[in-house]
Amino acid sequence: MAHDQHPHHHHHIDPEAGDARVAGAIAVNLFLTLAQIVGGVISGSMALIADAIHNLSDALSLVIAFGARKIARKPRDGGMTFGYGRAEVVAAMVNYTTLIVISVYLFAEGVSRLFNPPEIAGWTVVIIAVIALSVDLVTALLTYTLSKDSLNIRAAFLHNLADAGTSVAVIFGGVVILLWDWRLIDPLLTIAISLYILWQALRELRPVIRILMLGAPEGTKAGDIAAALEGIEGVENVHHIHLWQIDEHRNSVEAHVVISGEAAPVLVEVKALLRDRFAIAHSTLEVEAPGAGCAGDADPAVPAG
Template sequence: MAHDHSHIDPDAGDRRVAGAIVVNLGLTIAQIVAGSVSGSLAMIADAIHNLSDALTLLIAFAARKIARRPADARMTFGYGRAEMVAALVNYTTLAVLSLWLMWEGVARLFDPQPVAGWIVVIVAGIALAVDLVTAALTYTMSKNSANIRAAFLHNLADALGSVGVIVAGTLILLFDWRIVDPIVTLGIAGYILWHVWKGTPRVVRMLMLGAPPGIETHSVLRAMEGVAGVASVHHLHLWEMQEGVAVVDAHIVAEVGTGAVDLRARVARLLHDSFGVGHATLEIELDGTCDPDAAVIGH
């Protein structure tokens, strides 16, 4: 995130996110203890999901701090990609934990264990309240920050997991349906894996310098070639410097008699107005002086 567009004071926003992190970490510890004491694997699964919320908020908190650090001689592109590196670590950890929960859940389907339903219901009820409080802390900021919005939506989704655990504990109390616990566990683990499946490609694509989602490279190429005075374009690169900051690097062959400075300005304006490109490095070449076999896209 290159800039913080939130209308909330940055320090006040940081305190909100930090408070949400502390609350979620405390809840995670309580759920793990309660799950171990009660024998509920579903409670432990929900605790791991809640830990993912805390990690998501921690990444968001770090991103807010990092976004305010200027580029320097060591990191000339800035520090915005630290968020993506941390997100990839987060997703990988969540995938491993979810697969472990699925293994344990399948094993319990064939050998249901006794579960202390009251502990499960009470702690899950507290978890639901914490999820709603966390969502309230981040709701205002989520309107102006994609980073915080993701954390906000993650917390709302986690509230559904807490509802599932409450239902499981209630059914165990009323009917001694022990098999509900591993079924809910598998559901929560599957839901976490779905989030990993949806989020990982976006992270990997950015780290691999892929074109930003929503911007089609050939559309950019055609638009640039349509600018008056452009004979051709080659060595076109399109990627994200950091989340939400599209970058173009290209060589532009100018028609004879076209001014380089004016042409560069018109192409840069087109990229900004039509595609939201915030940074463009454009090298102007004269017609007939470039390599005729140069790659149009990439090198």
């Protein structure tokens, strides 16, 4: 079904204040990563090091998102006529691709340790994982509001919630080692963490690829737009429809519209419908008279549905 909301979202957060929150989240994640790596080496816990690497990837993703936020706010110019908004989409693509690589590495490491589980200091694992859980929750609080309006920050927010979950898993593993000395729990949790990261990265990667591949906005189809516009009085036919997302918040369409009679008032109604019903504020329309131009021609690149 088509979107009913306006394409522009305003949560009234000053950009500089938002940047400060992201910078704070980066700082606490880097501190956490260092603490977890040291603790993992001292304790011999691969699961703790796995969680540290995941946290490092979150810190790096926040660094990339921080830079992308700055670039995205640059005004459009003669060379970048749509502006720089897609910088954040590109950053998200980099972040998720990196997460996939990390998850594959952690899976392989966990499998290898199944056959040779190391000695692990359970108390060290539990203490540092509790610290990790606290930092994950602080980071989530810093980025929650920003996550509503940014694909990059939303991804980082979701990753930190995932980190909180993996920290709980590591705490569980440490308790099991302390109580029963069952060392296989550590590589098993490492494998579980890696599979969860992989699943999450692949799921979040889909909308990013959709934007970069000039896909139509989720839930909007060319055929739906054609049918809606052809319901406007004076519009006889709509064809050669191309839909895409300029960036996360701006949708665009170009189309040929066959209009009988005076075009100006009909175009006003067409643009209003596109904006209000489909959340498309940027439209490029070529007006054709009945029987002229390419009226009625099918566009093989865009199926009717």
